[in-house]
Amino acid sequence: MNVFKTARRQIIALSAIALLAGTAGANAAPTAKADAKAGEAPSATTAVARVNGVDITRAELERAKKIILSRNQMASAAMNDEMSKKVEEAALNQLIAKELLFQAGKKQEIKDLDKKIQEKVAEHKARFKSQADYEKALKEMDMTEKEVETFTREDMVIGNLIETKIVANTKITDDEAKKFYNDNKDKFRREEAVRASHILVSADQKASPEEKKKAKEKAEALLKQLKGGADFAELAKKESSCPSSAQGGDLGFFGKGQMVPEFEKTAFNLKPGEVSDVVETQFGYHIIKLAEKKDAETVPFEEAKERIVQFLTQQKVQAGIGEYVDELRKKGKVEILSK
Incomplete structure (x- = not known):
């Protein structure tokens, strides 16, 4: 404290x-x-x-x-x-x-x-x-x-x-903490959030069409490996160009507005455990796996108590x-x- x-x-x-x-x-x-x-x-x-x-x-x-x-x-x-x-x-x-x-x-x-x-x-x-x-x-x-x-x-x-x-x-x-919580519940609203991992094959916006094609082909090849039973986290550690590769591609929880639109839309539309097709963003080509989804809710008092x-x-x-x-x-x- x-x-x-x-x-x-x-x-x-x-x-x-x-x-x-x-x-x-x-x-x-x-x-x-x-x-x-x-x-x-x-x-x-x-x-x-x-x-x-x-x-x-x-x-x-x-x-x-x-x-x-x-x-x-x-x-x-x-x-x-x-x-x-x-x-x-x-x-x-x-x-x-x-x-x-x-x-x-x-x-x-x-x-x-x-x-x-x-x-x-x-x-x-x-x-x-x-x-x-x-x-x-x-x-x-x-x-x-x-x-x-x-x-x-x-x-x-x-x-x-x-x-x-x-x-x-x-x-x-x-009692003081509980009263503050009850009087200020709007301050303890938590928006919908998801936890996802991804594998990124980088392709700079300035990359040539040929370079982008090769990056996309690599991403599709990795997706094929995943569909064949490859472990997502292990493949992310070996092949992803995102710093999150060290954590097996895990990005933790994030809410809407924190990721680029194409990535966010796909992640929020997945079901837990589901893996996306190849998704193109300004950073390159992604394969996204949804781990967990949290609906919008009011944070329970016991969870908020320490901060209160x-x-x-x-x-x-x-x-x-x-x-x-x-x-x-x-x-x-x-x-x-x-x-």
């Missing part, structure tokens, strides 16, 4: 991973700080908010704005004043929430935290093709390697807090994080220094 990872990623979206991997090349124009003197250039170290005595700087806010713009595929130049203000408010609220969670999380012990931080930083760094690419990403985000360690520490501390305080205490009852529980758990965890942040904010002292 990825509920914990999803919820944590949404709350601490301003982590080192996001800053480096998600925003390389993004550009966000700095906004003038509220407490700057007239005519004075904005300072990256100026505090825009203070959380229990800990400053959130203009530089941190600008980076947070870059994250939001990048994740929403927005360009700062295309925003009007109102949009820009909303992005800045959202970024500041995320930073405040992150700081509140980090401060609360530091009260919990994490074994070998420093070692885990170094391992995670090395993992982040390994995602870049070269040291030069890594340094370029750092430069574009106005970050240092030390800051990457700081963000990674925050990520781990907050993640541990969310896991122990919220995820571990979030449960979904059978995961979805509802994620919703509860997200709500729980929001409530916990609100609680921390009420108990603490949060000052907004930038208007």
Whole structure:
């Protein structure tokens, strides 16, 4: 289940991973700080908010704005004043929430935290093709390697807090899952599907008439072998030019609209166990064998239950994080220094 990872990623979206991997090349124009003197250039170290005595700087806010713009595929130049203000408010609220969670999380012990931080930083760094690419990403985000360690520490501390305080205490009852299923049955509709295997004798659309003729003749010869008792899967492994040959031609289940029309029409008209004649498509010549057919139906509750529980758990965890942040904010002292 990825509920914990999803919820944590949404709350601490301003982590080192996001800053480096998600925003390389993004550009966000700095906004003038509220407490700057007239005519004075904005300072990256100026505090825009203070959380229990800990400053959130203009530089941190600008980076947070870059994250939001990048994740929403927005360009700062295309925003009007109102949009820009909303992005800045959202970024500041995320930073405040992150700081509140980090401060609360530091009260919990994490074994070998420093070692885990170094391992995670090395993992982040390994995602870049070269040291030069890594340094370029750092430069574009106005970050240092030390800051990457700081963000990674925050990520781990907050993640541990969310896991122990919220995820571990979030449960979904059978009644809750069943109610969601009954209220949203349209979301559990499964369309008609078939499972089929095929043998493909390739013939490119640009192939000459002679090449196409040879390919078709080969397909017909293979069909003759099948009618004579040859094993379909074994013949597919030896003769099919489709990657599915490794699985004996098995394509798994597929619904309508997933295959080219000629292939789909034939497959859906076959009966389980039946083998088609040679079918021509843009890829060449196919021999299709139907393995199984599933009629359109509503997925049974027991089959859908795990996904429902995961979805509802994620919703509860997200709500729980929001409530916990609100609680921390009420108990603490949060000052907004930038208007």
